[in-house]
Each structure stands twice: as structure tokens, then as C-alpha cells.
Amino acid sequence: EIVLTQSPGTLSLSPGERATLSCRASQSVSSSYLAWYQQKPGQAPRLLIYGASSRATGIPDRFSGSGSGTDFTLTISRLEPEDFAVYYCQQYVSSLYSFGQGTKLEIK
């Protein structure tokens, strides 16, 4: 089973700043099958990025994804107030799925 480790656990930033979130896999992951989700309190997760770098429908271009192999990054170029939430990475291999433990992005 592939384990995804996200860092940092909590990231404290101010609106307008740049956020960089990391997701590291215990084994190599196909870039085609690495996704990022945003979750706000009391809501279901929302797909942000799939295929490591493709934005889902309706996602603003301040969100971008990159990486390959075992290291992936979600970048939010200029934080808006609505971006403060928990972010999860997710991978798929051999009909098995797993999520990272999440990074909480909080207002500083």
C-alpha cells in the first residue's frame, strides 16, 4: 500500500501570500493518478487538481499542481479568504486508493 505524507500539518499564512503544500509518496506514483482536494468544515471534499497538474472544472488559476515520482506540490499563488481550508492529496494504483493525512491552511 502506498502511503502519502503531507507537509506541513498546519500552514499559517495571510491573504495575498503564496502557499506551498507538499505530498510525498512512499513509492513512485503515476502522475496521471495524483489528485488534490479542498475540504471546508461541514462540507464534502472538492476536487481541485487531477493528473498532478490539471485543474478541475471551475477551479481558479491561482491553484496549480506539479511534481512527479514521489514528490508532488500544490501551490496557491495568492491566497484568498475562501482558500483557508484543509487540503488532501490522493493517489491511485492497482485498484487501490489512499489519501494523505491533510494540511490545514489557516489564517495567520
Add this chain to the structure above:
Amino acid sequence: QVQLVQSGAEVKKPGASVKVSCKASGYTFTSYYMLWVRQAPGQGLEWVGMINPSGGTTTYAQKFQGRVTMTRDTSTSTVYMELSSLRSEDTAVYYCARLHLGHFDFWGQGTLVTVSS
């Protein structure tokens, strides 16, 4: 538009079973696998298993094998997840989510299952 609508909250006693439904609309039901993901209070996301609505074949996470059963009803475009031998650690919000190319593009609103004596 794609919608996944789940059944309401449940309260169960330890040892009981719970069956949660997820009704799909806005797309061809049999064209996309459906997965179930759960989230314990204050915790992260955990994959439970998935079903192919076309043939009914299932794949379960090893942790839940023997306790979970996923089924579907193509006449109503509904998938079901039944979890048996419930224990307090199963208290969580259970989500259904549509699978598309290895990621989950649409999610249900979630169903809270509380296991308490």
C-alpha cells in the same frame, strides 16, 4: 448536472449493521465506478471500497473486507454500502464519490453514522 444524494444520518448500537444509499443523477449511472470514503470526527479521509455499477463487481480496502458489502440498483441509479459488526471506531461521515480516471470528481453530501450504546 451530476448529483449524488445520500441517505440521512444513522445511529446504531455496537454489533449492528448500517446500510447507506447514494442516488446518482445527471449522467449515465453505469459508465462510472462509485467509491465510498469515510471520515472519522476530526480525522482525514479513508477509502472504504468501490463498485462498478455496470457489472456489480466490487473491490474493498483490506481493512474492511469481511465487514462491508457494496451493491447497486441500476433501475434507480443507486449504490448501497452496508457495514456490519459496527464498533465505536466506525463512527464517521461516509461519502460516496464518482470515480473518473483515478480521481473523484463528484461527491455526495455525506452521511453521518454514529455507533453508540
